[in-house]
Amino acid sequence: MKKIEHIGIAVKDIESANDLYAQLLGEKPYKQEEVEREGVMTSFFKVGPNKIELLEATKPDSPIAKFIEKRGEGIHHIAFEVEDIKAEMKRLKDEGFRLLSEEPKKGADNKMVAFVHPKSAHGVLVELCETITK
Numbered sequence: 001m002k003k004i005e006h007i008g009i010a011v012k013d014i015e016s017a018n019d020l021y022a023q024l025l026g027e028k029p030y031k032q033e034e035v036e037r038e039g040v041m042t043s044f045f046k047v048g049p050n051k052i053e054l055l056e057a058t059k060p061d062s063p064i065a066k067f068i069e070k071r072g073e074g075i076h077h078i079a080f081e082v083e084d085i086k087a088e089m090k091r092l093k094d095e096g097f098r099l100l101s102e103e104p105k106k107g108a109d110n111k112m113v114a115f116v117h118p119k120s121a122h123g124v125l126v127e128l129c130e131t132i133t134k
Contacts, residue, residue, distance in 0.1 A: 005081040006051035014056035079127035
């Protein structure tokens with residue numbers, strides 16, 4: 001793992017959250033993007049070398065909607081940048097971590113992503129991110 005890539009925060013209303021984080025960070029989001037397959041609208045802020053990702057559900061049965069219903073708004077996941085996502089997934093699986101999928105998926109912000117189940121990481125949802133270069 002190379003670095004913390006971003007911290008994901010689940011929110012009920014992305015527009016009001018954008019306003020609040022713009023005030024807090026002194027910067028507007030640099031990107032807003034829908035990931036229709038996952039039923040989520042995302043918004044990204046740069047904070048030094050790191051990023052904050054806000055996530056709003058666009059479907060009532062999406063993972064973000066379920067998270068907010070169960071736990072309320074707040075930190076949803078921590079993402080780490082990796083050089084080779086498939087190799088990192090294999091390494092973690094070999095180490096005994098439970099992954100949420102067998103293959104990485106296209107995510108927001110030009111990334112391939114995969115997740116480590118929170119039960120494998122002391123209650124923290126861990127996202128692996130590889131930048132798509134092709």
